[in-house]
Amino acid sequence: MNQLPLPEELIALIVEYACVDDGTTARSLLSASKQLMRIVTPIQWHSLALSGAGQFCGFAHALSRVSERPIYHLFISDRVASNARHFWTPSRVSRDGTGTIEELHSKEERERIQWRNAQSFILERAAPTLQTLTFLVFDPRNSARRVGDMLKQTYPNLRELTIRVPPLQPLFASDPIDLSTIGGNAGFVATFGNSKAHLLPRLERLHIAGHYKTSTSAPSRIGSISSGVTHLRLSGIFAYPFTRELAAELFARGVLDQDVLVGNPVAHAPPHFVPESVELLVLQPSTPDYSNSWGTDHGDSAIQLMGAFEAAARIGTQVLYLPPMVHGYYGYDQAKVDWLDRIGGGAGCWVPQEEVVVPAEADPSSENLQSSHGGSMRAPSAGSGMQGYIPSFLNVFLGRW
Incomplete structure (x- = not known):
């Protein structure tokens, strides 16, 4: 691609609008061309969804290697969608007997510290510009500490906040929320x-x-x-x-x-x-x-x-x-749909809308509780219909140059 098919200023406006999602569009456009990468890079983290310790800590590492870039909309979940339930995680001691309880506790402690350091760094960098934040905590062992740490930061421009906490909170882990x-x-x-x-x-x-x-x-x-x-x-x-x-x-x-x-x-x-x-x-x-x-x-x-x-x-x-939730609690899928809808110009969780229905699966911690993971997510419903089209358009249209 030697020259963009449209003025760069216009491409920048289109790209900025298209990238108001969970970060997928920006990642896709970064690989389209060097010129498009130059346009996308400054705005690639304007809105971003981070799920699970691996992605969360990986982003903290990437963020530490670049100059400050604004983050306006942030979705955080301490578990990935496929594991976003509030049961106590089953023991990960190896079945062959080589692992021990001490090794398990040591690993969990390392993971807890890694998450806490990553959370502190990410929120410190994002706080000055952050406008919407959805913060989902599913791990009952660390819920109080993670929410408590999140609330130690000052957010001068935050307009909207969603916090999800599990039913069992070990408040001894940190100061009361x-x-x-x-x-x-x-x-x-x-x-x-x-x-x-x-x-x-x-x-x-x-x-x-x-x-x-x-x-x-x-x-x-x-x-x-x-x-x-x-x-x-x-x-x-x-x-x-x-x-x-x-x-x-x-x-x-x-x-x-x-x-x-x-x-x-x-x-x-x-x-x-x-x-x-x-x-x-x-x-x-x-x-x-x-x-x-x-x-x-x-x-x-x-x-x-x-x-x-x-x-x-x-x-x-x-x-x-609003009528009772199908799965009994506000889960990952519904939270992400609401967040995407809000940043796309919709009403999100503030109006009645069809609840995201996901396949039922037995919760390992209780045979009586349904899970809230898997399934497909609908596109943002209000004010954002074009956002599903623009990324594909850009990839096809700009990819030819």
């Missing part, structure tokens, strides 16, 4: 630690996919992290006590016009959980069967109560109730 910013409630702040709102000064949309039991349970501590949050989504609610406490708070604040707890009020006023600035509250429960598998009864009651929120919501603050 706390993002509460309840002004004027000294007792609550003293109980749950210091505010982290200053780390996310421009955050507008927060999505927490966890397993909510009560408003003071560990996953529920991930609450109001910015006074400017206008969109809040809670996915994975499966306990009636938390649902009742949330209903009491929303009614007390005037978000609900009707008291959905008439005849069955809460015994005491729970600590505030939803930030005052929220304009849209999205709630999605787990299935009753999934709730029961974790020893939580009354899953049906929680679902019925959440369904009443939407009808009782006062005009001006919208409460959107």
Whole structure:
């Protein structure tokens, strides 16, 4: 290719638009020609998906060898899609008996340190420009530490954050996860630690996919992290006590016009959980069967109560109730679809949409739980239809020069 078929400035605009995906398009275009490589290289990491320790740590190494390049949209999962479930990983001690428990622990410790170093470096480099971040943690051994480390960084331009935590969090592994910013409630702040709102000064949309039991349970501590949050989504609610406490708070604040707890009020006023600035509250429960598998009864009651929120919501603050998730929890495939949709101009997880259905497979840790991996992923649905076409067009059209 001696000369590009279009002005380089125009090619750069097309390429920049085409590369708003998980990094696949940029990697493809880098090998098309030397001239195209020169155009793509500065923007190849504008949006990027990193899944599993191998890819994550490999990217940290690549990032360390180049000058600073902006990262605007980042999707991180500590497990690859095929293994993105929240069971405790089966023992990897070799079946021939040559491996030992000590060797296994030593290997896991090395991997834990490698991930932690890579995470610290990647997020430090990305933080100044990062606008959207989806951070999925499936490993219950390291979930608290990884989320805690992620929240030590300052993100001056982050507008949207999704955090997914597994049902079992070994909170002894690190400081409790706390993002509460309840002004004027000294007792609550003293109980749950210091505010982290200053780390996310421009955050507008927060999505927490966890397993909510009560408003003071560990996953529920991930609450109001910015006074400017206008969109809040809670996915994975499966306990009636938390649902009742949330209903009491929303009614007390005037978000609900009707008291959905008439005849069955809460015994005491729970600590505030939803930030005052929220304009849209999205709630999605787990299935009753999934709730029961974790020893939580009354899953049906929680679902019925959440369904009443939407009808009782006062005009001006919208409460959107989504039906229970097919697989019981917010998994890798759905999270990536939502992330791609958002960075492509769509609504992502903030509107009802068809859930990604993946083939069911037995979870090695429980015969009762379905997995959330495999299957195909649909293209971003809104505002990004051309993105599936442009990479192919560029490869065919530009590849001839």
